Amino acid sequence: MSTAWQGPAEPADQTATDVPAPVLELRGVTVRFGSVPALSRVSLALRSGEVTCVLGENGSGKSTLVAVLSGMEQPAEGELLVDGRPVRFRSPQQARAQGIATVWQDLAIAPLMSVWRNFFLGAEPTRGLWPFRRLDVGRAEEITTRAMARVGVTGLDPDQAASALQAGERQSLAIARALHFGARVLVIDEPTAPMTVSQRAMVLQAVVAAREDGLAVVFVTHSPQYAHLVGDRFLLLGGGRVAGHLTREDVDVDDLTRLVAGGDELSRLTESLRRE
Numbered sequence: 039m040s041t042a043w044q045g046p047a048e049p050a051d052q053t054a055t056d057v058p059a060p061v062l063e064l065r066g067v068t069v070r071f072g073s074v075p076a077l078s079r080v081s082l083a084l085r086s087g088e089v090t091c092v093l094g095e096n097g098s099g100k101s102t103l104v105a106v107l108s109g110m111e112q113p114a115e116g117e118l119l120v121d122g123r124p125v126r127f128r129s130p131q132q133a134r135a136q137g138i139a140t141v142w143q144d145l146a147i148a149p150l151m152s153v154w155r156n157f158f159l160g161a162e163p164t165r166g167l168w169p170f171r172r173l174d175v176g177r178a179e180e181i182t183t184r185a186m187a188r189v190g191v192t193g194l195d196p197d198q199a200a201s202a203l204q205a206g207e208r209q210s211l212a213i214a215r216a217l218h219f220g221a222r223v224l225v226i227d228e229p230t231a232p233m234t235v236s237q238r239a240m241v242l243q244a245v246v247a248a249r250e251d252g253l254a255v256v257f258v259t260h261s262p263q264y265a266h267l268v269g270d271r272f273l274l275l276g277g278g279r280v281a282g283h284l285t286r287e288d289v290d291v292d293d294l295t296r297l298v299a300g301g302d303e304l305s306r307l308t309e310s311l312r313r314e
């Protein structure tokens with residue numbers, strides 16, 4: 039997978055105050071499956087160096103949002119903008135070419151291949167000139183080790199089979215790849231399968247590393263507690279609509295937990311939205 043990004047387009051939409059346009063923006067996006075709207079008029083601005091956590095009950099539209107951001111699903115209405123310019127992603131490849139990397143919930147790895155092979159997946163460094171070009175395994179291992187350390191995973195043998203990696207390590211590997219190959223937007227759909235506290239902490243550390251590298255991060259999670267540890271903004275979805283758009287200043291972890299996990303207020307909000 040080539041996630042190499044070719045450099046920023048000239049911003050189309052810069053204001054007099056010179057605030058850069060969001061790296062990626064959704065305006066009024068609606069996605070329907072048949073007659074059922076999975077997302078209704080969702081707007082979202084993703085900026086460099088910010089983590090936006092997406093929260094909501096089952097079926098609220100989180101995965102559909104991930105699918106739109108990553109080019110898997112095209113909206114029926116609304117638009118996407120990259121650096122303030124309208125774009126259409128007709129495939130995940132087109133989204134990747136714009137620097138949008140997605141860490142899928144059911145992240146696929148090649149279990150029998152080594153960690154470093156999984157890191158490069160066809161983009162391995164070589165040495166020498168054709169026809170004597172050889173895979174530079176030493177360099178590939180070194181780059182993998184360094185990239186993993188960058189997201190907080192140390193002491194990992196890059197030559198071990200990827201099947202030995204735990205869930206958090208797999209996610210961290212995918213995040214490390216995104217950083218290494220120059221992604222600007224990182225979309226992480228947290229696995230629903232239970233993870234140990236240390237594996238989840240590993241993923242959070244990788245999220246923070248991505249933010250520090252200036253990426254715009256979207257972190258889809260079921261856990262308001264974990265969201266509050268890393269989130270700068272929180273997008274609450276209910277019935278495919280934006281039920282709340284909050285910043286870290288707006289809510290403490292208890293507010294967020296009540297809104298999402300307790301579900302009471304969010305459910306009421308969701309119900310009233312559905313009745314509209």
Ligand SMILES: Nc1ncnc2c1ncn2[C@@H]1O[C@H](COP(=O)(O)OP(=O)(O)OP(=O)(O)O)[C@@H](O)[C@H]1O
Binds near residue numbers: 071076
């Ligand atoms: N391929 C599809 N075909 C038909 N309906 C779909 C499809 N994908 C999602 N939906 C419907 O769209 C709505 C939003 O689903 P989505 O999977 O985006 O929610 P979610 O918040 O990710 O849920 P979960 O937390 O359970 O993964 C749901 O009503 C779901 O049943």
